[in-house]
Amino acid sequence: MIDKEITLPPAITGCFEIVSDVFEDETKIFTAQPKLGYEVFPLRIRLKPIKIFDEPVNFKPLLPDLSFITNKKQWSGHIRGQAMRTIPEEDYELIMKAAETPRG
Known part of the structure; x- marks a missing residue:
């Protein structure tokens, strides 16, 4: 359980x-x-899971390489209020590769 604060x-x-x-x-x-x-x-x-990651992928290190994030300094504006969005294939591949890379 995560503390609400x-x-x-x-x-x-x-x-x-x-x-x-x-x-x-x-x-x-x-x-x-x-x-x-x-x-x-x-x-x-309704959503169909394609892949649930064993460990969450940290978003910030991906920012420089994500093409759908055009303003790298105010990146949250690209997803705020739109937590689910279609992204370019190259961004999808980058995220999926990051999910397969050992973290820890």
């Missing part, structure tokens, strides 16, 4: 394929930060 470093935990259209569901499945109140994040999609 700890902010984890940005990481990639797996690769998924979207297998449904967007749908709405009001069932609360996430714990929102207190400042968001009773937010349920109702817009959902």
Whole structure:
């Protein structure tokens, strides 16, 4: 269990394929930060796991080589509010290679 006060470093935990259209569901499945109140994040999609990484891949070391991140200094703007996105094939290959590289 992770302490609710700890902010984890940005990481990639797996690769998924979207297998449904967007749908709405009001069932609360996430714990929102207190400042968001009773937010349920109702817009959902169904995902098919392609690969769940044994260890998360640290995101920051990949930044210089990820082509979809065009502003390397303010990189979070490229993914904030869009945690799931289609990325170029070369970025996918880079991430998958990083996931296969021993870390620790």
